[in-house]
Structures are given as structure tokens and as C-alpha cells.
Amino acid sequence: MSKHIKGVTISQVADAAGVARSSVSRAFTRPEMLSPETVNRIMAAADQLGYRPNHTARALSTGRYGNIALIVPDIANPFFPPMIRAAQMQADSANFCIFLGNTEENGEKEDQLIGRFTGQVEGLILASPRLSDERIWAHAEKLPLVLINRDIPGISSVLIDSSVGVAEAVTHLAKLHHRKMVYISGPPVSWSNRQRQEAFDKTALALGVETATVPTLRPDFESGRKAVEAMLATGATAGIAFDDLTAQGVLTGLAERGISVPADFSLIGCDDVLGSVTYPALTSISSQSSEAGQAAIALLLEMLQTSKHADLRHMIATHLVVRNTTREPHSAVTSG
Amino acid sequence: MSKHIKGVTISQVADAAGVARSSVSRAFTRPEMLSPETVNRIMAAADQLGYRPNHTARALSTGRYGNIALIVPDIANPFFPPMIRAAQMQADSANFCIFLGNTEENGEKEDQLIGRFTGQVEGLILASPRLSDERIWAHAEKLPLVLINRDIPGISSVLIDSSVGVAEAVTHLAKLHHRKMVYISGPPVSWSNRQRQEAFDKTALALGVETATVPTLRPDFESGRKAVEAMLATGATAGIAFDDLTAQGVLTGLAERGISVPADFSLIGCDDVLGSVTYPALTSISSQSSEAGQAAIALLLEMLQTSKHADLRHMIATHLVVRNTTREPHSAVTSG
């Protein structure tokens, strides 16, 4: 019980205003219950003393913490900042504060962070969690939980349906006469990755084009760069990367080997977070991560106001944005 | 006092283990005070019931919240994510949680957020605050506070000293024989902006080159794009933008007008957060925002452990990274 910076308490205000503590409390939460006169007197005393209601004490008493935790694998991945920003704004408008957690793509750290948040959060948002279904279920049992980019029965989630976009991408490449394509994959435990891989395989099969898959360690620039060798070894003439960051790494790796894009190799990214800032401007599968952030908070707030364990779902569409990293392969007959 | 999801309390564990509440408390905070035997018994009962100490109740009792608030103007600005990430990791290693606040470049919102955090954080980190010195002083009086990119007497801060980098940039351009340069400025209340503006003016004056300044509304892509017209009207042949985002907007605005970089105009950014992903690869003034995030938390933790209102300072150096957006102007005599 170390003495910290003197926080003005409700009692001091009560004394100064000559009323009971409860009246001060009411002045701040239910002013309509008090006579305007006393409210004024209390408020005057309050901001003259510089009183601010103590969030923690209030939370302990009401059971409502007014906080939400948002946990992401990697803040530095450009997919997340817009999501975090949107979540922040949505939470803000409901007077909620946001705890941010960064797991470094690590499931254990995720668990650890969640533990640290329990007892001060009303709900949890897990974006692209790397945790097992079982662990997530366990957490959802103790706390309202909304997932982003992960589909688990019985748990609310916001899903970016990239299957449509991936199908468009594969079709686009097939139309350009690519006969063999490679998928540069993301984290194996990532739902988005599995979804993209499946859409990739399925569409390719339907169109009769050959496929290959190259794994990466993490969805980032370096992993993409390092994947280039294995990627080229597959003999594919075009590739779709798990995300834009990986694609950007691939782009660099190819340039380092003197392989020019799109002349010698066609590449498509995912998430469309780099916009047209890469060179060549990256063809990518667009999703709105900001919408996901906004929707997740909205869902969670809705769950908080009603029954805890609703199983709501919010889908977000995707589509292909063609820019300058795709073209016909050399082997193809120039069709016009 | 609505009944929420059954949180296992210390009393339930105490009953289950057949001991007093205080013993359970001790088992979690001062195990050495108890006999190993009872500790075991308590722990067994605890994690059999799924008990987790309530962060909030503990905070109220000890006065130590274990939380820190980090407030930034715009999460989506690529300067901040690395900073946030580093801050997060540093806080993590000290078992602190991080509240994230996004002010949308708005001073009032900043005030409002700080208010919402009081009573649940032990300290505050304000990154590139848009608040007045007076308001910041007021806050610092009630709470340990560390600033990033803002220099106020008596308040601890982490400063990215871009004056060296800016001087290098101006010198670099002058050596290329540019005779008139323009500074595309950032938010007027931004300390970094003032610092960069001053270094720009001072160095230019010393080198005898003409200068001009063009204001922008916000440090983002759109503002940069819109500033191009005014920028060109100055007749300058080279420009230094407040940050990379603005520079990127300028780059696009120039391209839209058919003005090629660096052939027709030379451009330098600040922060070096876009790396070589722009085209042409942007020459920029490098700073390590991640170091700032890490240092700010370290400073704050240090302040928490000692006297509250220390006035510490941490400087971070910058330097020019030359890439492909600078060249001699047409008017210059080709020197070799």
C-alpha cells in the first residue's frame, strides 16, 4: 500500500461539498437523481479539487471494467494497424478503453497475455490467433470473446472471406495462360492461410492448372525473401503469397536474382495493405482489415449487452485488385 | 452489481483449501511466508477451481495498477507501429499491460483519453502529443509521464534528434546544386516539425540556398498529394517532407502531373519507414521509432521505481539514407 501521487477521492469531494459520498457518486453517474443545485455544488467542489473518478474502484464495485483487450500477432504487419485503429475508434465511442497485446506470432505468449488481462477486461478480441481451438474454447468459457480471422464453432467471429479473392486471382492467372502456380503459404495454424490454400488448390484443380506450395516461417518480409529459392525450384511461372508482406519479400528476392516481375514471373499478394507503393505496384487481394476491427468491437459490445456467449458471425468480402505484377508467361502464346 | 461470468474468488479457494483468505493471498504473492505444504494445498485448490487473481481488486488494494497508457496520434502512420511494438515488448518483460490510445491527431481527444485512463494506469507515454505545454504539465503533475518527440522542461522525454539528419539532407541537395528547396511541413504543434523546420532553415541559410515552406493539414498521404500544387508554385527544385507518408503523397501528386522524380524534382522524406518499397525508392532521414518506444517504457519504469517526477532524457540520432529520389536539377551544370 505504497502512497502514490495523491489521488483526490470521492470522500474529499463529499466533505468539501458538505454532502455524503453517495451523492458525489450520483452526481457523476446519475445526475438526474439529484437536485440541480447540489449537482452544481458537488461539481464545483470536484473540479476545484481536480477530482477524477477512479476507474479501478468503480470497476471493482460494478463489475464492469470498461476495458477490452485486443490481441494481435504482429502490430508491425501493415494488415493490423488499420484494424487496431478502427477498433480503437469504435471502442472509444462506447467509452471503452483498449488494451493492446502483441504475441509475436507466438501461441504461448498469447495465453500469457490473456491471463494478464483477465480481471480487468470485459471481453477479448483475438485477431488471427495462433492458439489451439481447445485453448480458445477455454478462454471463451470465462470471457466474452470475438475472433478475427478464425472460425471456431460456437464462438463469435469476424471473417475475411478471402476464398473469393483467391479464386479470382487464380482465374486471372489462368487466363494469362499460366499453367503452373505456387502458393507461398503463411503460418500453418492460421485460419486465413488454410482458407487461402484451400481456395487456391480448389480453383486450380477446377481450371486444370498445376500447383505447388512453399512454406514460410512467419508472414513477413524476410520469410518471403528466403522463400524465393524454393519457389523458383517448383518451376511455377506465377505465385500467390499469403500476404502482401511476404509478397514484398518475394519481390525483393526475385529482383536480387535478376528475375524481373512481371516479365519473368507473376506475383499476387493478399490483404492489399501496401497499395501501390511497391514497385512494380503489387496486384493483390483486397480485404478491409479496418472493417474487421470495427465489426469485432461492435460484436463484442453487443454480446456484453445481451447474453454472454452468443455465436455471431460477420463476413467481409474480398476481391482481386489487378496492378502491375501479373502478365503472361514467356511460354504462353501471345494471344493478340 | 450485475452478476457476470463467475469469477473464482480468493475466498472460494480458501474454503476449498481449508485456510484463511489471507493465506491464499500470500500463496500467490509471498509463498516463502507459508509452509511449502500449505502452499501446495492452496495451489492445488486454486488451479483446480481455475482461480486467477483479480487484477483490478489487487490494483485497488496495492495502488499499483500494472498498466501503462501509450497514446499516439495515428496508429496507421507507419512511424508508430514499430514504436508500439517495442514498447509492448519492453512493458511485457516487466509484467505491465499497455493501453493504446489513438487521438486522430486531435488534442482534445488526447485529453479525453488521458482522463479515461486515470485511475487505472501508473504512468503515461505521450507520443508526438498535439496538446499544449500547459495541459501536459497538468497531466504530468498527477501522473508519471514520458514524452516522445516533444521537449518540455521538467518532463522526461525520448527525443529523436532529426536536426542532424535534416542538415545532412539539405547539404546533400545543395551539393547536387539545388538552389531553392521547399519544406513540406507537418502539424504546427508538432515538436518534430518545428525541429525539422528550424534545422532546414538554418542549414539552408548557412549554405546560401533559398527556401520556402508549404503547410499541410495532417501528416498523411492525402495531405502530401494535395500539397504538390503549392509546392511547385514555389519554384523550388527539391523538397524535404515532414515524414515519409507525406513524401509518398507528394510522389504520387508529382506523378499525376507527369513530373518525374528525380529527373524533374528531388524529394526527401523523414522517418524512413517506407524503406525501399516506394518507387522510386525514397531517400529519407532515418530514425528508429522502435528504439523510442523501448526507451520510453524503460524511462517510465525507472521513474516508477524511484521518485515520480524525474526529468530524464534519451536522445536518438538520425542520419540521411540516400536512395533514388534525389538528383541534380536541370538548371545545374553537369559536373562530370
Place this chain on the structure above:
DNA sequence: CTGTTAGCGCGTTCAT
């Protein structure tokens, strides 16, 4: 309308 009384869940003296 307003004051009085009980807790919220936990840490911490003070006894034992």
C-alpha cells in the same frame, strides 16, 4: 431527493 450501510476482491497490518 439524500444519507447510511454494505460489500466488490484483494493486500496487509496486527495478533496469535
Place this chain on the structure above:
DNA sequence: ATGAACGCGCTAACAG
């Protein structure tokens, strides 16, 4: 080594 009692700052019943 352990238990009983009090308080952190605030909200919420219950009176009046």
C-alpha cells in the same frame, strides 16, 4: 506459520 480485521475508492440497496 497462520487467522482476523480493516481499508483501497466506489456503487448500490435500503431507508427516510
